[in-house]
Amino acid sequence: MISSSIVGFPRVGSDRAHKFALEKYWRKKITVEELVEAGKKIKLRNWEFESKAGIEQIVVGDFSYYDHILDLAVAFNVIPSRFKDVKRGDGLEDKFEFYFSLARGAKSTANGNNIEGDSIHPLEMTKWFDTNYHCLVPEISKHTEFKLTNKDLVEEYVHAKNQGYNAKPVIVGPATFIYFSKFEDNTSTESKWDYLNKLIPLYADLILELEKNGAKMIQIDEPILATTLDSEVLDAFDRAYKLLGGLIESKRNIGYGDPYYKIKLFLANYYSSYDENFDVATSIDIFDGFHFDLVNGISDIPKILEKGFKNKTLSLGLVDGRNVWKTDLKERFNFFIKNFAGLDPSVSVIINSSCSLLHLPLTVKKEKDYLETDLYRLLSFASEKVIEISQLTTMISVYRESRSLVAFDENFQDSKFKKVFICKHSRPNPDTKPRKTGPNEDKFTRISSFQGRKKIQNEYFNLPIYPTTTIGSFPQTTDIRSKRRAYKSGEITYEQYLDEIKRKIIDCIHLQFELDLDVFVNGEYERTDMVEFFGENLEGMEVTTNGWVQSYGSRYVKPPIIFAHVYRGNPMTCELMEFTLKTIQSVLDSIGSTKKKYVKAILTGPVTIVKWSFPRNDIPISEVTKQVAMAIREEVIDLEAIGVHMIQVDEPAIREGLPLKKKDQDEYKQWAIESFRTATSGINDFTQIHTHMCYSDFYEIIEIIKGLDVDVLTIESVKSNMKFLNNLVPGKENYEAGIGPGAYDVHSPAIPSKEEIIERIKQYTKYFDKKSVWINPDCGNKTRTEAELKPALQNMIAVAKQLRIQEGEN
Ligand SMILES: Nc1nc2c(c(=O)[nH]1)N[C@@H](CNc1ccc(C(=O)N[C@@H](CCC(=O)N[C@@H](CCC(=O)N[C@@H](CCC(=O)O)C(=O)O)C(=O)O)C(=O)O)cc1)CN2
Numbered sequence: 178m179i180s181s182s183i184v185g186f187p188r189v190g191s192d193r194a195h196k197f198a199l200e201k202y203w204r205k206k207i208t209v210e211e212l213v214e215a216g217k218k219i220k221l222r223n224w225e226f227e228s229k230a231g232i233e234q235i236v237v238g239d240f241s242y243y244d245h246i247l248d249l250a251v252a253f254n255v256i257p258s259r260f261k262d263v264k265r266g267d268g269l270e271d272k273f274e275f276y277f278s279l280a281r282g283a284k285s286t287a288n289g290n291n292i293e294g295d296s297i298h299p300l301e302m303t304k305w306f307d308t309n310y311h312c313l314v315p316e317i318s319k320h321t322e323f324k325l326t327n328k329d330l331v332e333e334y335v336h337a338k339n340q341g342y343n344a345k346p347v348i349v350g351p352a353t354f355i356y357f358s359k360f361e362d363n364t365s366t367e368s369k370w371d372y373l374n375k376l377i378p379l380y381a382d383l384i385l386e387l388e389k390n391g392a393k394m395i396q397i398d399e400p401i402l403a404t405t406l407d408s409e410v411l412d413a414f415d416r417a418y419k420l421l422g423g424l425i426e427s428k429r430n431i432g433y434g435d436p437y438y439k440i441k442l443f444l445a446n447y448y449s450s451y452d453e454n455f456d457v458a459t460s461i462d463i464f465d466g467f468h469f470d471l472v473n474g475i476s477d478i479p480k481i482l483e484k485g486f487k488n489k490t491l492s493l494g495l496v497d498g499r500n501v502w503k504t505d506l507k508e509r510f511n512f513f514i515k516n517f518a519g520l521d522p523s524v525s526v527i528i529n530s531s532c533s534l535l536h537l538p539l540t541v542k543k544e545k546d547y548l549e550t551d552l553y554r555l556l557s558f559a560s561e562k563v564i565e566i567s568q569l570t571t572m573i574s575v576y577r578e579s580r581s582l583v584a585f586d587e588n589f590q591d592s593k594f595k596k597v598f599i600c601k602h603s604r605p606n607p608d609t610k611p612r613k614t615g616p617n618e619d620k621f622t623r624i625s626s627f628q629g630r631k632k633i634q635n636e637y638f639n640l641p642i643y644p645t646t647t648i649g650s651f652p653q654t655t656d657i658r659s660k661r662r663a664y665k666s667g668e669i670t671y672e673q674y675l676d677e678i679k680r681k682i683i684d685c686i687h688l689q690f691e692l693d694l695d696v697f698v699n700g701e702y703e704r705t706d707m708v709e710f711f712g713e714n715l716e717g718m719e720v721t722t723n724g725w726v727q728s729y730g731s732r733y734v735k736p737p738i739i740f741a742h743v744y745r746g747n748p749m750t751c752e753l754m755e756f757t758l759k760t761i762q763s764v765l766d767s768i769g770s771t772k773k774k775y776v777k778a779i780l781t782g783p784v785t786i787v788k789w790s791f792p793r794n795d796i797p798i799s800e801v802t803k804q805v806a807m808a809i810r811e812e813v814i815d816l817e818a819i820g821v822h823m824i825q826v827d828e829p830a831i832r833e834g835l836p837l838k839k840k841d842q843d844e845y846k847q848w849a850i851e852s853f854r855t856a857t858s859g860i861n862d863f864t865q866i867h868t869h870m871c872y873s874d875f876y877e878i879i880e881i882i883k884g885l886d887v888d889v890l891t892i893e894s895v896k897s898n899m900k901f902l903n904n905l906v907p908g909k910e911n912y913e914a915g916i917g918p919g920a921y922d923v924h925s926p927a928i929p930s931k932e933e934i935i936e937r938i939k940q941y942t943k944y945f946d947k948k949s950v951w952i953n954p955d956c957g958n959k960t961r962t963e964a965e966l967k968p969a970l971q972n973m974i975a976v977a978k979q980l981r982i983q984e985g986e987n
């Protein structure tokens with residue numbers, strides 16, 4: 178039997194209904210009832226769409242008001258004790274207020290230990306596997322009282338059932354939940370996994386409740402199976418599911434669930450193969466079916482065939498859920514026939530997406546008026562992928578029944594056309610040599626080693642100790658946003674838009690003089706986003722107009738599409754940097770100063786550009802990244818030539834690019850380092866290369882960080898641990914560069930006090946040589962307001978000055 182399903186669908190809703198409903202609710206512009214209504218509307222539309230497209234098992238449980246891991250933490254009562262005084266009533270408003278307080282923090286109104294108005298910090302965010310989606314981090318301690326506090330999933334299922342849908346509930350499994358959780362410091366790795374067993378009874382109850390209400394199957398997502406797991410973890414996984422099976426059975430015996438129908442349990446893994454986790458996972462007999470990612474996990478195929486899965490269900494993730502290219506149905510059909518035509522007749526097959534469609538924009542139709550027709554023709558976003566799955570299912574079932582191939586002519590033509598299109602758009606003369614050679618010709622390492630450059634740069638820049646700087650972006654005001662919108666919609670000319678940007682740069686430079694920062698930036702006002710901007714400016718890349726993808730909560734990004742050979746047509750940042758240099762000089766002239774002021778140009782690095790885009794899939798990602806690296810290299814060379822001698826090449830996504838499987842990581846490390854070095858080595862020794870990274874635990878990429886051979890690293894470590902920093906002590910373990918570990922957290926609107934900043938710097942100087950430490954915020958300031966920015970930077974700079982006096986240097 179062949180049927181169709183998807184792993185999950187985006188929550189964004191039409192015209193970003195999700196984002197706007199949330200933000201309106203937070204601004205108290207709509208009521209909680211209206212928020213819930215908006216959510217229901219998105220869900221109903223999704224179900225209706227999936228069903229009309231011909232998907233047999235539509236999905237419930239993939240929607241979330243904020244994040245799916247947060248939903249589970251709340252449902253399982255995994256609430257950190259600092260929230261104990263936040264009201265948790267039964268009413269709808271209390272329920273949502275409490276839920277959002279975990280995501281966004283709260284003010285205590287406590288009568289207990291907290292003084293009224295104390296702020297309670299939210300749960301941490303972390304990257305969801307190797308994607309740009311962030312989930313929240315549940316906090317578990319020995320005081321956690323695991324219990325089921327809501328049955329939202331069951332209610333949602335019943336809602337869909339009552340609408341007449343054949344719905345499949347999905348839930349993230351207990352092992353993946355534990356994997357993302359944080360534990361008290363003294364919890365050992367083994368006992369972390371002991372907590373897994375405490376979650377099992379809650380899953381059992383939920384599953385039986387679904388069964389009682391008529392659910393025929395449940396998809397349990399355990400994408401940790403795509404990672405390399407230690408054997409203890411795999412054992413714990415095995416034990417936990419066996420426990421779940423036993424518990425479900427014994428509860429059935431005492432009247433839980435449905436006496437006539439046993440719900441089927443499906444295990445879903447995606448983003449990569451099961452690989453060495455295959456045997457354990459697929460031998461757990463409580464599972465009636467297994468999902469395989471057959472785009473990014475094809476190495477499982479021989480094992481699948483060997484195992485045979487008689488009388489089980491195989492969910493085959495044939496349609497790419499993470500990339501935007503139209504599915505070549507004929508190729509996928511042939512792939513299926515080649516590999517799976519010989520499956521035992523007792524095996525049920527579900528044709529599926531490789532992973533949840535959460536990482537794709539909603540529909541390509543919204544781009545019709547904006548994208549070049551030829552490119553538009555090649556794309557398929559979440560909605561279109563759903564239709565493709567349905568079409569592929571028809572092709573396969575018709576073939577299996579009648580052995581006659583249905584020709585999907587149009588799709589076939591499109592796939593042929595893709596090759597022509599890529600060729601047409603490729604670089605006019607795609608040789609492998611750099612198009613532009615700088616002072617270091619076409620070499621891909623810096624001229625001198627770090628120590629040699631350091632000497633030259635110290636003399637050249639003559640900065641004080643504890644030099645102060647920022648990470649690049651300054652607040653994006655509504656003024657700029659509305660001017661940009663006006664320019665994009667053709668209401669004002671590019672020159673008018675540019676004038677506005679230049680006005681902001683002038684203000685920004687004056688502000689930096691007033692604050693007395695040591696190294697300036699130009700504020701990145703011209704960029705909506707650090708990746709989208711390069712997508713707009715590089716050849717071979719295109720940006721969408723409505724292609725929003727959830728990054729976290731109500732925040733969305735528009736990943737560019739890399740469709741051909743990437744190269745730089747024209748300089749991208751030089752014009753505004755020249756303007757910035759002139760502005761600085763004119764201020765210096767006006768005050769009669771002969772001092773030099775340095776400005777740091779900000780570019781996005783090749784790995785991050787590719788990682789936060791949708792890359793072409795006809796060549797390896799390492800090749801795409803090397804092309805981007807070459808383009809950034811040209812920009813670096815040009816920036817140096819116009820007199821910008823500090824250049825920061827941001828790589829915040831370099832950690833998340835690390836492959837999920839340990840065995841693939843070395844290769845990645847090598848090309849990621851190579852790409853970064855390609856981008857940053859065409860220049861003289863005096864030019865100082867900075868990089869910036871944030872949002873991750875960098876412990877695992879220490880080798881990459883060292884390999885980049887930068888002069889200065891600014892890294893978000895306000896929240897990360899000292900164990901990691903200890904590995905970056907200059908002079909130790911080959912790490913020598915300057916380091917700016919982040920004086921305060923830019924993601925909080927609170928103004929950091931001088932005391933708190935001093936405390937932090939003192940912590941750092943326990944580890945680092947003072948001479949290597951830079952003082953800067955821990956990330957860009959674009960999400961702050963101008964009113965928050967100034968006092969925060971004032972405090973930070975005051976601290977640097979105070980420390981210099983204490984050290985007897987000025
Ligand atoms: N690509 C990428 N990934 C990243 C990050 C990043 O900076 N870039 N940072 C990390 C965290 N992720 C983040 C993701 C999104 C946002 C974010 O703020 N997104 C904005 C979108 C910002 C944007 O592009 N704004 C446009 C305007 C877009 C728009 O449609 N505006 C509204 C009106 C809203 C307004 O005027 O403010 C409209 O036109 O209707 C602009 O500045 O020009 C949002 O969802 O609100 C922040 C962090 C990790 N991943």
Ligand SMILES: [Zn+2]
Nearest residue numbers: 829871956957
């Ligand atoms: Zn950052």
